[in-house]
Amino acid sequence: MAVVFEKTKGLTDKPTHYCPGCTHGIIHRLVAESLEELGLLDKAVGVAPVGCAVFAYDYFACDMQEAAHGRAPACATGIKRVHPDSAVFTYQGDGDLASIGTAEIVHAAMRGEKITTIFVNNAIYGMTGGQMAPTTLVGQKATTAPLGRDADHAGMPIRMSEMLATIPKAVFIERVSVHDVPNIIKAKKAIKKAFEVQMKGLGFSMVEVLSSCPTNWGKTPVEALKWLKENMIPYYPIQNFRTPEEVK
Amino acid sequence: MAKELWKGNEAIAEAAIKAGCRFFFGYPITPQNEIPEYMSLRLPQVGGCFLQAESEVAAINMVYGAAGAGARVMTSSSSPGISLKQEGITYIAGAELPCVIVNIVRGGPGLGGIQPAQSDYFQATKGGGHGDYHLVVLAPDSIQEAVDLVQEAFDIADQYRNPVMILGDGMIGQMMEPVEFREVKKRELPEKTWATTGLRGRKEHNIINSLFIDPAACERHNIKIFEKYAEIEKNEVKVEEYNIEGAEIVFAAYGTVARIVKNAIKALEKEGIKAGLIRPITLWPFPKANFFKAAEMPSVKAFLSVEMSMGQMVEDVELSVKGKKPVHFYGRTGGMVPTPKAIVEEAKKILGGAK
Secondary structure, X not given: OOOOOXXXXXXXXXXXXXXXXXXXXXXXXXXXXXXXXXXXXXXXXXXXXXXHHHHHHHHEOOEEEEOOOOOHHHHHHHHHHHOOOOEEEEEEEHHHHHHHOHHHHHHHHHHOOOOXXXXXXXXXXXXXXXEOOOOOOEOOOEOOEOOOEOHHHHOOOOOHHHHHOOOOOEEEEEEEEOOOHHHHHHHHHHHHHHXXXXXXXXXXXXXXXXXXXXXXXXXXXXXXXXXHHHHHHHHOOOEEEEOOHHHO | OOOEEEEHHHHHHHHHHHOOOOEEEEOOOOOOOHHHHHHHHXXXXXXXXXXXXXXXXXXXXXXXHHHHOOOOEEEEEOHHHHHHHHHHHHHHHHOOOOEEXXXXXXXXXXXXXXXXXXXXXXXXXXXXXXXXXXXXXXXXXOHHHHHHHHHHHHHHHHHHOOEEEEEEEHHHHHOEEEEOOOOOOOOOOOOOOOOOOOOOOOOOOOEEOOOOOOHHHHHHHHHHHHHHHHHHHHHOOOEEEEOOOOOOEEEEOOOHHHHHHHHHHHHHHHOOOOEEEEEEOEEXXXXXXXXXXXXXXXXXXXXXXXXXXXXXXXXXXXXXXXXXXXXXXXXXXXXXXXXHHHHHHHHHHHHHHHO
């Protein structure tokens, strides 16, 4: 009988702890499949964040480090400088990357660290229970913004891809989404390209993945995907910001 | 090899390279800048990598990544910068990663000053960051000793999978002294089979981590780390005893202050007062037994801890002496250095009072 689908060797058999309808599982699979298809599993080292994906070190089958909150790009820098031939990636959420870890991500990009960052943006602090993130949309309710984010009080949500795309050595920056199948396929293509950029030694690469959080958004999984499409994408456009000539 | 004149910070950096350190991540702060400066020139010459991080916070997390990847790695800073590194240091201790951290201490608290101090003793020896852990803390009193200890520090770190701190005051960093880079006996060290190098054919993935969400597992991890600390306390105490035999007063001092105290001891001797010194070289593990033994000597009337702080090590002296003899303190702080004369007067005052 023909095999039509197999779980990637890039993931362990450990059951994940993610909430029902969370899109972290899809994103884990896309990263793991990309590493496997590019033949990088044997020399990959991932860095897990603090946040919902904190246990990612148990799910990815490659070598993994668990970093302090926001510091994954600094850890990844240390790893990559020691093993320049390895495929090093960070997997970070919006609190981790766009709030407490902004210095680390900006400077890793500035140095052109040859690492790949998977930035999962779900516009909320998931693990701690739904607090306002730097990426929370204006008007969006959070446990620390009970009346919704007020731009006058808390500022406007930060667009990390746009910001990092201004940095010369951040050579591959793309925002994707996983709210439907065509976008999931596009997301995987971007993730694969980001790793190719790294392995060609071209510079820093990042894929921002718009992701849903049904639990903390207070929605069903299906409603959450619809909300993502209708509310997040207008503010966070799905777009390739930069691609180096070598991988076009 | 003949002796050469070296500045402390540069000698520490060269000693690290001689010990096989090939990675350095740092951030500028006075009075330790010669360490990163020297590393930025020397490490590329020996096939290593120097990187100036965007902050101390990033630098220590680069150390975490590199140590976790199996490298011999070092960082250096001075007091306010070490405070910033504390987050990374507790993660490094929790994940049991070997590395060497140099603290060339300046006055505090806050921005403090840039002159020599010893007011980071608590921070260095009692943990510094959150959670139960210890660094091995080595406190050289000369540039020669700094050079020897830095080399051994990497072996201690690798042997126990624990961060080691070199605690030098600003004088150790800034002064020049004759130094001989002698061959330090290398220890037999376990292979770093735990390092995240990429699988490279290995079957099971390696994980560098300090998270144990199950409280029972977290407690087990702490107990395991403390079994290691018990071994370190048993095996790694370093201490110098000076002129203890028949001493009426025993000084406790470390680093450059111990050298000033030795001058005070000579001055006291001229006045017919016998004084001795216990100089902890490892501040953690602390040479408790040496102090207790001295406390049991009939000649010893009192202890005097002399520090460039408001009184920090004195607490460990008190704990070690266990109430057997009175323990006094004399200190200057904020970058001020105690003089032999002031120490002599303090000792005479104590002995006068003890009679």
